[in-house]
Amino acid sequence: MTLFSLFLALTSFSLSLSFHTVDSFSLHRTRTVSVSPLISKSRTALFFSPDDHQSNAPPVQPRRSIVAGNWKLNPATLTEATTLLRLLKANFENHRDASSATEVVVFPPFPFLGVAVQELQGTGIQVGCQTIGTHEQGAFTGEVAPSMIQSMGVTYVMLGHSERRTLFGESDTAVNNKLQLCLAQRGLQVILCVGETLQEYETNLLASVVDVQLKKALVGVSSQDVLERIVVAYEPVWAIGTGKTATPSQAQAAHEAVRATLTALYGSHVAQGVRIQYGGSVTPDNIDALMAQPDVDGALVGGASLTADSFTRIVDGGIRAASATSSAYAPPPVELTATEVVPCANVLGESPVWSVRDQALYWISAPEGELWTWKYHGDNNQHNRNEPPYRRLIGTTLGCTALLEGEPHAVLLAGESAFMKMTMKADSGDFASSSSCTATNFLCERPEQDQATRPNDGRVDRQQRMVFGMYNNYHREGSSAGENNCGLYRLDANLQLESLLDYKYRVSNCICFPASGDTIFFCDTPTRKVYAFDYPVLTNRREIWTMPSEWPGGPDGAQVDADGCIWMALSGAHRVVRVNPDTGHMDFVVHLPVSSPTSCTFGGPNLDELFITTRKPDGGGLFRVKMPFGIRGLPEPEFRVNNNNNNNLVGQEQTTTQPTAAAVAVSSDNVMQEEGNANVQPAAGNTAATYASMAAAYKQMTNNGQ
Secondary structure: OOHHHHHHHHHHHHOHHHOOOOOHHHHOOOOOOOOOOOOOOOEOOOOOOHHHHOOOOOOOOOEOEEEEEEOOOOOOOHHHHHHHHHHHHHHHHOOOHHHHHEEEEEEOOHHHHHHHHHHOOOOOEEEEEOOOOOOOOOOOOOOOOHHHHHHOOOOEEEEOOHHHHHHHOOOHHHHHHHHHHHHOOOOOEEEEEEOOOHHHHHOOOHHHHHHHHHHHHOOOOOHHHHHHHEEEEEOOHHHOOOOOOOOHHHHHHHHHHHHHHHHHHHOHHHHOOOOEEEOOOOOOOOHHHHHOOOOOOEEEEOHHHHOHHHHHHHHHHHHHHHHOOOOOOOOOOEEEEOEEEEOOOOOEEEEEEEEOOOOEEEEEEOOOOEEEEEEOOOOOOHHHHHOOOEEEEOOOOEEEEEEEOOOOOEEEEEEOOEEEEEEEOOOOOOOOOOOOEEEEEEEEEOOOOOOOEEEEEEEEOOOOOEEEEEEEOOHHHOOHHHOOOEOEEEEOOOOOEEEOOOOOEOEEEEEEOOOOOOEEEEEEHHHOEEEEEEOOOOEEEEEEEEOOOOOOOEEEEEEEEOOOOEEEEEEOOOEEEEEOOOOOOEEEEEEOOOOOEEEEEEEOOOOOEEEEEEEOOOOOOEEEEEOOOOOOEOOOOEEOOOHHHHHOOOOOEEEEOEEOOOOEEEOOOOEEEOOOOOOOOOOOOOOOOOHHHHHHHHHHHHHOOO
16 A cells, blocks of 8 residues: 555544544545535545645535546448437436536547537537647648637547557657647646556556656646646556456556645645546446546546447446435536627627527627627527528617517617617518518616616516616726615516615626516626525525635626526626525536626527627627536516507617628538628618617607607
8 A cells, every 4th residue: 555545544534433424435435625616526525635734725525527438530430420429319318417427528530529519419428529739720731729629619638648649659748738728728628648558567667657747748737727627537558448457456556646746746635626537448347346446536438438338337337436425515517618609799798588489589789789689490400591690780878688578579678778679570471581670669768867877687577577777887996986876676567667676786687587486586796696585575685606706707697497596697707607596506517718708598499508698808709508408498588568558659760670790600510600700890871870869759759748
């Protein structure tokens, strides 16, 4: 037994008296893990290394098991690859625990990456690339850059595989170069392979070999990246493809050596948080014995991953290992990645709403005063090629939008000074018809006309009333101008406003409702705290979640799914998260390659796709992610206006609807933007009348007593 393993065993035993609820099996396979909520393992860590005895040590978190399938140069054809992917999909769609208890990744050859991303949507299985080139762009024939694969929806890259090292002469320096390129792409994760030859093993050089490989590969890599974005795979060269495999005790000893090097480089907190896979001839028959080892966090599977049933059985081994631990620890979050589907270049995209009636998504770009619409038929529907998004220029800053009950393509807009109705005419039934037009009608003034505020976040409640909050235009200044002076309001069918909160705040966000309609969620973004209230009378305020202090930004727009969980866009933090409001547990994380997602909603024919708006400077596009099996949204309620109010509307302004310059073609295998059209500019002569003239018309209407 090594000194390291002896220390682990003694420390585990010394703490056994304090953990009466954990069985002896769990104690034999536990270790310290002090990590961020995103990188965790499903097996409980109960002991502390010497520097963990400080009173301010981070809380212990479990490491999540990870099973990856390396297809290598298999199968032979696209047809065979598609068949394998569909068999995996069938297994995992009815095997939902696999996507939460154990992280699952497959690594097909380059030509099959696109179809893999497409076929595995909604399964929880992530797609990885077996290697990448050493350059991001340029005249390098045959090379592939990390940004290219990430744009396809690939989330993992494998680096340093022993076959790359021995057959293609890939050096530790090249591995480090590739690793740096991958880490430059936000949201891209790496499985870093290390391992020794048979001769090195027989001459007791295992620890020395993996020590050198790790130290050279990780030059210049931060502890945060190691902890959150890197998985280490120990793969003994002598056991790959030979049918030989290390015994469980040999695998454990090797993983201890890996963790010892990580401890020397980054300290015990990081080292105990990094997941380490075993990668030598893993099969359904040996997975349980391997996963029973305290430092084996998963498997890198070769030949057995080419059979759907065998691979699924190996994943089951990871699930069984996760289930053997203490139930006191909540499972770690499932991680997903969103991809851009409409490169609309919004300055501040916001307020996405999906119309089941129209089968269309509506959203706004707030400061530009733009209403966007996309008739969407689902990710596999070829008809999307003929359905570019459409944009209408309103002429005033917008806060949010909502669906209107009644005629198709009618929406409510919360403008800087008033609420308006806009309807898209589509008499021909062709959404993209050149005869389509819009009509704008004033409904009522917004509240707080004497304040430097404007409408911001809002949604229609289950009783078809519009609930919205305000935004302090000067809240970032930190002076008296940025005080809490905003209210939360409800607009009813008679266009009467009601104030809902007995206190003021600065920036409204996260307004949404579960299916029951008896709860409202709300956040004052600068506080980074999200609350739930009883509804329709706002009482019983309770905090359901606080954004982690190490994440930049704050909670923005949100939506509730059919399970009653809340999905929140975290602007500035590159992600959308799902939180269970009853427990405060974050169980899903959607990563984006841009820093500021602004809001989200469910849409698509089955309400199982999450659409995410973003903002500049690095974002502005519309992103989408397919939900894992069983997760769906709720139909968006429509705001109801009584007929007597609807019929007396005056002050109409009309404008022609034109396709945007950023028209995109969406197909089952690609998302494209026409070259040179990244920046959408208003077409001359197609804008609505200025908001000043609209406001004048509204004032004239009110002066006449209408």
